[in-house]
Amino acid sequence: MSLTKIFLVFAFVFVTGSVFAQSSAELKRRKEALTREIEMLRRSQNKVVNNKRLSLKQINALNAQIRLREAKISTINSEVRLLDNQISENTNNVRSLQSQLVKLKKEYAAMILFAFRNQSSYSKLMFIFASSDFNQAYKRLKYLQQFGDYRRKQARYIQETQRELGHKIQQLDHNKREKSSLLEDQEKEKITLGKEKSNQSIQLNKLSKEEKQLRQELTQKQRESARLNRAIQNAISREIEAERKRAAAAAAAAAKAAAAKGDDTEAKPVAKGSKVLSATPESAKMTSDFTGNRGSLPWPVANGTIVERFGRHSIGNVSTENNGVNIQTNEGAIVRAIFGGTVSSVMNMGASTAIIIRHGEYFTVYTNLRSVSVSKGQKVTVKQPLGSVATDPTDGSTEVHLEIWKGTTPMNPEAWLAR
Template structure:
């Protein structure tokens, strides 16, 4: 009975080791695959095309992105390898226990077989029964002989089962060791790649420092232009809200604006309120505005990676994608307006109740003001810069006139 309990506990341990570590390892494995995919996207979207003009600052930004993703991958590989090492060590200890248990079991079984052999003749068994003092003792001896035979059979079966457990554990260890070796090779490869990237990074930094004033001036000019465009879009959105509110008030036959509505906030009809609630309920689950792409600039204020003292403000997400890709609506709504920049780039604003999603830097648009839009609908073709060869969508999200961090609203990739 004790041996049976031990065997059950071994099996439970064997299963639990894989389930406890397996869950964490699965998460790390998924993250590793995701980062490998992201590195491929970085190489494809940022480095495959030959640029007409060399811009050291832009190239440095791309290299920094590649190094950042590779560093995350190396960290993930290390974590996965550590978990595998712990798992291998624990399984090796359990394997040693199982082997010792089988050795003891085989010894007991051999002793028992030997003793049984010495008294195995039918005559000795018959004499053992006939020498009983009474019928009750003879019955007890017969039961003992049956139990002894059954016990021998169970011991033999237990040896076979435990031998199979050891074999499976051995196979598992071999597989785990192969996995670990593969991870170590992958880590070495990534470290070699990151060393090459860092050499390129240093060369670019040296180039930039030689013409630092020129690059700084160009950068500050771009930041100033971005602020001007941002202010212009903000004004357009305020005007659009005021215009939409005048129409809503007329439809709802409101003489005065409701007291609960603040300045620069949409007056919502019951249908618009319901849409806004649905939009909010989908926070963190909304689809990306492009089917594939990588974020090259995040939301919010961030220090410039090369020039200390210069702050870059991300009004939304800058997503680089493949040439010819389309921007897609993240939720049901209505086109609030289609704007055009002085360079001819288009920006589609879609209203979702009191939320607005903005799809900027489009070459061609497929929608017009007032169109009803469905989730995933193609909004327009994203512009590809002829100099940098990059196809970049600037995706911005508002609640009324307040900018939101789109990363908190769209699905994590």
């Protein structure tokens, strides 16, 4: 076997091993993050387990816990599939290395036999002196030297192949043990998931018996949501109108200056709708930067999990509409700006406070704050503290509500936040 082929085999083994390590590490990090989120929800559920009054927040938290458990099982499945592929690759590598080792040893044995038959100095000298001319004698001398060097190289390759073979066999055994452990974890997670789904069914039955109370809670929630939406839309509309007036005034001033110079150039039209929020170079860059960070924005809290998602949801016979996401977090958690911008509004919502931050044409909204550490017109940076989350005194839950708007259109925050 040529040295080039041996090198290519080693390179393939190294590259596939590196790719597997990277993918495996990503899956492990994902699984650990899911485990932390599940544990946080479990602790929160334990705090309110003795609360006789069942609330929508508790049901949402239970649903989120089940969703995270299913995601964890799915991640374990991905780990098992990855290990299956690696076991298959390592098995093929072991067979390939074993085949190479046999060929290398066979070639080496032939070289040793040849060297043994021609080991005396007399034979070597006769081989050289039997040359027809000086040029042939020189070539024969170089051949003997190269043959010796090649034999030593072959011995080194045999040793390296043996070491690599031993390493791959150990790695294969480790993969098989890891797969066995993952399958055990998967079975435990499935059992726990079954228990959580049974508990979910019990709680939903309990909730259906309290439909009157549930509808009252839902009605209150819808009123609060409608009030928040009106406040957000009014604040955004004021921003748009203020920008439109500034842009119109600037256009009129530019037209007047041009007329004074005798320039008949028509005034630049003012952008319509929310596009006016990106009319200046600074705001246009802010809009572009915010758009460019889609899928990688930091979370508004250091630790948290989404317990109610964006859009319409049904619980029993009732439905709710969410223009953002509800993130359950630790009591007293600090709320942070997910992107740099300017505080557009700080609104008192009764028992809590809401903050709106403008990022060019985009707005981020942070609701259910107990305290606030910024003021209207203040410029903030990414991850700058805005205040702390309020805890619901009735059920002990701690949730921050996050919304992202592009002009007057609400967006799904999950698509913008880092995974």
